[in-house]
Amino acid sequence: MTTVTKISPFKNEPFTDFTREENKTDMQAALAKVKKELGREYPLYIGAEKIVTEDRTVSINPGNKDEVVGRVSKGTQVLAEQAMQQALQAFESWKKVSPVERAEYLFKAADLMRQRKHEFSAWLVYESGKNWAEADADTAEAIDFMEFYAREMIRLSETSIHQPLTKMEGEDNQITYIPLGVGIVISPFNFPLAIMAGTTVAAIVSGNTVILKPADSTPVIAAKFVELMEEVGLPSGVLNFIPGDGIEVGEYLVEHPKTRFISFTGSREVGCRIYDRASKVHPGQIWLKRVIAEMGGKDGVVVDETADLDAAAAAIVASAFGFQGQKCSAGSRAVIVESVYDEVVAKVTELTKDLRVGLPEENAPVGPVIDQRAMEKILSYIEIGKEEGTLLTGGSRADGNGFYIEPTVFADVDPKARIMQEEIFGPVLALAKAADWKEAIEIYNDTEYGLTGAYFSQDEERIAYALETMHCGNLYINKKCTGALVGVHPFGGFNMSGTDSKAGGYDYLLLFTQAKLTSRKMK
Known part of the structure; x- marks a missing residue:
């Protein structure tokens, strides 16, 4: 990977002005291109394997019920366990990769998504029912999340900006932020690219490995993102893709003793259930799981x-x-x-x-x-x-x-x-x-x-x-x-709206890390 030597200032991805004829023409071309690809089959990604199962989630266009967007293989409890073992194995090497190198994968993915912005937006139009502006904003936010979190990980890794400590004569004291382990990302249908990508890359760039379970109604856009991360060369096992039943796959992974954290976006009902299930300590579990939840609002x-x-x-x-x-x-x-x-x-x-x-x-x-x-x-x-x-x-x-x-x-x-x-x-x-x-x-x-x-x-x-x-x-x-x-309005709420995690903010990555104090007596 290319080494990043300097971080340029973060700037939000601009929204597309569809009143301009050239932008309108480009979007129409992207929609036509994606339309030809509708109905494809998508595998699970577990470690280095792409696994096709007989049981599939059929994603349909909510604006035209007769149109199949794609058929996505469904995971099982056996495959969920396989994904966990691959993620655990990958974590041992991924956690040792430098923050700068981890960030570079995100920079590259953001660049490729920017080049194909209308194409990703077209998938959102067909699978989630967003109009052009809403889809464009979703894609722009995904790009922003990747670039923002990449820069933030580099910032956190620089010794000069670590949490300032009171000086003690004769000692060298430092705090560093180290990754947690394997995390489960359960993403929503309403921002099936931005929130799905943002929560996933925040965990990955922090040095964790991820098992991604996307919303049942929007698995294709998640599969397209996983394809993108494979294209930029993300090591196998760092991101495992396993759509499936909320109980058989989702709850199994939430309760798994090797799960270190759960990042969830969705309803209050499901969020509270995850919070409850994650609070239990199971045999072989040596930590309290961290839950990062955004659960809606009124x-x-x-x-x-x-x-x-x-x-x-x-x-x-x-x-x-x-x-x-x-x-x-x-x-x-x-x-x-x-x-x-x-x-x-x-x-x-x-x-x-x-x-x-x-x-x-x-x-x-x-x-x-x-x-x-x-x-x-x-x-x-x-x-x-x-x-x-x-x-x-x-x-x-x-x-x-x-x-x-x-x-x-x-x-x-x-x-x-x-x-x-x-x-x-x-x-x-x-x-x-x-x-x-x-x-x-x-x-x-x-x-x-x-x-x-x-x-x-x-x-x-x-x-x-x-x-x-x-x-x-x-x-x-x-x-x-x-x-x-992103970076302007860190997002998250109080009470039953969740854990106020402030996605897109300057302390968000801390949720995916743990602070380690080292104190050395000097001669």
């Missing part, structure tokens, strides 16, 4: 009477319906001060009605939800909403040969209502009224989650109060509550 936008109401309404709609509300940061509720409530509600309703539902391939603003199960769950919450609030727009399935649901807005919802308290993970927005701005913040805080929030106001004293009292990991003032950028 995020909201608060608007007071001093706010720019047009900007607030636009942010509410963007936060609620970007990627069909399938973001842990999605603003699925808004709390609006009574004196401007009707005006904001009217603006939100009109903006929502203007959203077109259609094929992601054709870059419709609103596409499908991920699968049949998600659609049924969301539609059941819409029926609950019809009893709990006033339906202003949407409320039904939308046309199309996919899992399409109309963007739905409910007004006059009680703060204690289910659609104000429970994570729906779909295109459903609940609006509540508050007597004043302080009550609005109290309503916002009345949730078991604490991931993202937004506050719209022009009053600096109120903003200061909101900054102190709105209890969430990522709080945005006069802007939408989605769209965190």
Whole structure:
């Protein structure tokens, strides 16, 4: 590998402007290229072996249910154990590879992904149902994660910037950050490239080896990432790819005595189960497992009477319906001060009605939800909403040969209502009224989650109060509550939103390492 001698400043990958004809043409060409590759079969990666199994996960296009994106081999408990043994073996050599050399694999992978950016985005369009902009942002974030964590690993490895220690005459004292061991990465469907790649490479560049279990509904994009890492020459066994059943494969690996850490992104229910299972010490286990979990949210936008109401309404709609509300940061509720409530509600309703539902391939603003199960769950919450609030727009399935649901807005919802308290993970927005701005913040805080929030106001004293009292990991003032950028907005939340791991932040890699103090008496 090439040696990195100097770290250039980190800069976020730019988003593509699809209003420019040349970018639009390039994206259409990428979609056409990927379309010809749909339906391929993908193996498991265990050590140096590529294993094809009879049992496969069939990934379909959620925007066109008749289109098969790919067929991915499924792991078993036997294969999961094989992956664990390969990861354990690879760890013994990988942990000795210098941080600079480990980082170089990430730099090379980021460069190749940048060259094929539209192609990776096209896979996201077909497999996850993202429109062009959402897919482009997902790919850009994956590139950012790889470059940011590579630079951060080099920074942590430099003795001059290690944790400063109090000087003791006659002693040489140092802290170094060493890897943990074998980690299990369980990634989500909603950012199937960015979060999957980011959590995986953070562990790998820190010197750990990984067993990757991607979301059942988006395994192909994970397979494409694994192919990329193989292409850049990542040693076999460092990254093992084993999709499979959540209990047979996922829970087996979570409970395995040789598992050192679990990095999970997904629902509160599954996250709590993993946390519980990981807490048990099994025979042969000589450590307490570390759990890094991001488990969702019930995020909201608060608007007071001093706010720019047009900007607030636009942010509410963007936060609620970007990627069909399938973001842990999605603003699925808004709390609006009574004196401007009707005006904001009217603006939100009109903006929502203007959203077109259609094929992601054709870059419709609103596409499908991920699968049949998600659609049924969301539609059941819409029926609950019809009893709990006033339906202003949407409320039904939308046309199309996919899992399409109309963007739905409910007004006059009680703060204690289910659609104000429970994570729906779909295109459903609940609006509540508050007597004043302080009550609005109290309503916002009345949730078991604490991931993202937004506050719209022009009053600096109120903003200061909101900054102190709105209890969430990522709080945005006069802007939408989605769209965190790597290195700019370290991401993670409080309470049942997870362990506040702050992905894309300057202390994230510490979660994949352990600090070792060495003290030497000098002559």
